[in-house]
Amino acid sequence: MSNAILNRIVRRETHTPRTTAMFVVVLLLAAALVYLAVEEILHLSGVGPLLWSPVDMVAWASALPTEQPRGAVAVGAAVVVLAGIVLLVLAVAPGRRSRHALDATDHAVLVDNGVIASALSRRLSEETGLSPDAIVVGVGHRTADVTVKPETGWSLDERHVREIADAEISRYGLSPSLKTRVRISRAGQGG
Known part of the structure; x- marks a missing residue:
């Protein structure tokens, strides 16, 4: 396989698709359009509306800024803006x-x-001589957070732990690479 194909496969497997969000938005838009179509058909055939007739909807929307309380209009506008921002973030930000x-x-x-x-926790446990329960590692997209809770009487150098973690992470050859943050917890030490 070519490098371009492998890169595309890796990208597809490391990023989430926006299918669910798109499906929900399309479903809501389709439901709204079907409802509006049914109301228009009922209005044109002379039958009463299900909820609102199209004429009433237009009249309500045009009178909205003047007849409704300003607070309610502002809250409604804020909800619409927030929904728009969420959809924009879902569309642009890489999941x-x-x-x-x-x-x-x-x-x-x-x-x-x-x-x-x-693997990083196990390696740190082997190198420092601490029990695996004394080392907590969390890996995010760009960082590896290492929290070491040594027992009473153990002395650990934060720089030494970081060097071990950095060497192990560089050995893996990860893409994207990880930065290491190390914390030596002194609270709650016990045997």
Whole structure:
């Protein structure tokens, strides 16, 4: 397979599709259009409306700024603007799945963030001599957060832990790469 095809596969598997959001919006728009069509057909055939006749809808919309309380109009407008912002963010922002690609091979290899966190935690446990329960690792899209809770009497250097974590992460060859944040927790130490 060519590099372009592999890159496309990796992108598709590391980013979420917007199918669900698009489906909901299309379903709501289709329902509104069907309702408006039914109301128009009922109006043209001389039968009473289901809820509002098209003439009443237009009259209400044109009188909305003057007859309704300004607070209600402002709240309605804020809700519409908020819905628009949410839809805009869904359309523009890249949705990411909790996966990273390994650049170390010529194949498309994806690794879940939980697997990366588990492997990093195990490596830190082996290198520092702490129990696996004393190390908590969380992996996001761009960062690996490491929290170490050493038992009483253990002395750990934050820089040393960061060097171990950075070396292990660089060994994986992840794309996108991760920055490491390390915290040595002194609270709640106990045996």
